[in-house]
Amino acid sequence: MSARERDWDGVRLHVVTGKGGTGKTTLAASLALALASGGRRVLLVEVEGRQGVAQLFDCPPLPYEERRVAVAPRGGEVHALAVDPEAALLEYLEMFYGLRRAGEVLTRFGVIDFATTIAPGVRDVLLTGKATEAVRRRVRRDRARRDAPGTDAPAPFVYDAVVMDAPPTGRIAQFLNVNAEVAGLAGSGPIRNHADRVMEVIRSAETVVHFATLLEEMPAQECLDGIAEVAGAGLNVGGVLVNMVRPPLLDPGTLAGAALGETDTAALVQGVKAAGLEHPEEIARGLADELVGHALRVRLESDVRDRLTSAGRPRYELPLLTDGVDLAGLYRLAETLRDQGAA
Secondary structure, three states: OOOOOOOOOOOOEEEEEEOOOOOHHHHHHHHHHHHHOOOOEEEEEEOOOOOHHHHHOOOOOOOOOOEEEEEOOOOOEEEEEEOOHHHHHHHHHHHHHOOHHHHHHHHHOOHHHHHHHHOHHHHHHHHHHHHHHHHHOEOOHHHHHHHOOOOOOOOOEOOOEEEEEOOOHHHHHHHHOHHHHHHOOOOOOHHHHHHHHHHHHHOOOOEEEEEEEOOOHHHHHHHHHHHHHHHHOOOOEEEEEEEEEOOOOOOHHHHHHHHOOOOOHHHHHHHHHHOOOOOHHHHHHHHHHHHHHHHHHHHHHHHHHHHHHOOOOOEEEEEOOOOOOOHHHHHHHHHHHHHOOOO
16 A cells, blocks of 8 residues: 555554554554654553553563664654653652652552552553653753754654554543543642643543454454443544454455355365375365355454444554564564554
């Protein structure tokens, strides 16, 4: 597919969610590479503590700091951050209360873990807060003036875009709607003010939520339900990232007939005989069954594709990587996203 105008110009925070098994983290990493291509600087934020990003980029487990993990095609860099809720809370205590040392003492007694367990909204504020802070962060003014002397323009952003590998679809609206989550915990004060600043970014036109899915019934339905829930929460829906797409192996006419059980078994027998294989009738029957199964799968995938199209969002189709997901595969997926206008 030829390259076209990018769909998400002006968007600086890309939240990627999806049902488990859809390759959400892989697609988030690929999107980060695609956005960084051409000399841009992108931060990939992981919030689930699985170290999936480190595994994809074949690097050691990520500490709680931003590190470069890849150089993008045609220049550009991808940096990554694995957000640790405990470290984020210590940082928060120091920033707003000057209590980092006290927080370290509390950590030893398990108080922080207890607090974020009984008040999960606080945990989500801390996790989303790191991503939204990176979206707002600008180059230090003294450095900006050195790079562009004689200008009063705002300092450039540290990152051109931030990609968040977010929780699964079933929890995404609650996870992002941090104001509602902390409303019952803090009507005012630093926690509420922090949540308000987070929501300013999340509800702005600079943020969209992308949905990873497959051409299968359950992931597609969860994707559509998630789109409706996110839109109902007043958040911006992004694109639909359809992962692991397999091309049909036969022409439409042959597939249509096979889906109805119409297969030329005699021709298959002749083909098997021509190949010099033994038991041609048995092999031909097996091939006919596989042909019918393939045709039915292609028809089902077409129906699912139509349902996803009905959501009215840009759709991007990523190929199944038959050799597994490695760095080369990530770059291939990134290029596919760019070719389809996602970055």
